[in-house]
Amino acid sequence: MKYNFDTVIDRKNTNSLKWDLFDDEYPMWVADMDFYAAPAIYESVNRKAKHGVYAYSFVNDEVFDSYISWWKKYGLEMKKEQLLFATGVMPSITSIIRAFSDEGDNVLIQTPVYHVFFYVILDNNRNVVENQLIYNPDSNDVETAYEIDFEDLEEKLKDPKTKLMILCNPHNPIGRIWDKEILEKIAAL
Ligand SMILES: Cc1ncc(COP(=O)(O)O)c(C=O)c1O
Numbered sequence: 444m445k446y447n448f449d450t451v452i453d454r455k456n457t458n459s460l461k462w463d464l465f466d467d468e469y470p471m472w473v474a475d476m477d478f479y480a481a482p483a484i485y486e487s488v489n490r491k492a493k494h495g496v497y498a499y500s501f502v503n504d505e506v507f508d509s510y511i512s513w514w515k516k517y518g519l520e521m522k523k524e525q526l527l528f529a530t531g532v533m534p535s536i537t538s539i540i541r542a543f544s545d546e547g548d549n550v551l552i553q554t555p556v557y558h559v560f561f562y563v564i565l566d567n568n569r570n571v572v573e574n575q576l577i578y579n580p581d582s583n584d585v586e587t588a589y590e591i592d593f594e595d596l597e598e599k600l601k602d603p604k605t606k607l608m609i610l611c612n613p614h615n616p617i618g619r620i621w622d623k624e625i626l627e628k629i630a631a632l
Pocket residue numbers: 474530531532533534557611615
């Protein structure tokens with residue numbers, strides 16, 4: 444079996460945040476997958492589980508090597524010394540906010556966006572600056588339903604108190620992938 448995206452899996456009564464938390468709502472609010480993990484992941488977790496001793500481990504070179512070679516396929520070269528292991532996206536963003544800004548600084552986000560972006564900024568005593576996306580209600584195409592307001596973005600990035608921007612790509616919740624041209628425009632600003 445390569446990948447299996449077709450089998451419908453009943454996740455009820457598995458302590459699932461998505462399916463067991465509320466009885467009376469269809470859980471469209473959470474980005475949680477309902478299909479099987481890729482066989483390589485499933486087999487690796489099973490191998491570990493069968494070993495039976497779940498003690499402290501460390502991140503070995505194999506992890507870094509596979510990460511580096513995956514990016515190399517897309518033209519990005521990196522060295523092990525440039526990488527740090529983290530257990531999630533939000534813990535990493537929190538560390539970045541603390542490393543590259545001070546309390547009282549502004550952090551820019553493009554709203555609407557994944558709500559936890561607000562918490563990590565506010566919980567670290569920084570200010571949220573919103574660059575609201577422009578909504579085109581007549582469009583039903585993901586590529587044009589929302590656009591970046593570049594004039595507003597430029598204005599807000601000009602503020603010396605704005606030390607960071609958290610870019611969400613693909614953007615949650617609008618589902619759009621910011622392309623090379625757009626990313627270059629943002630980078631230039
Ligand atoms: C844009 C975005 N960033 C981060 C996360 C959460 O990442 P993690 O669980 O690795 O902290 C989510 C989860 O839905 C998300 O949508």
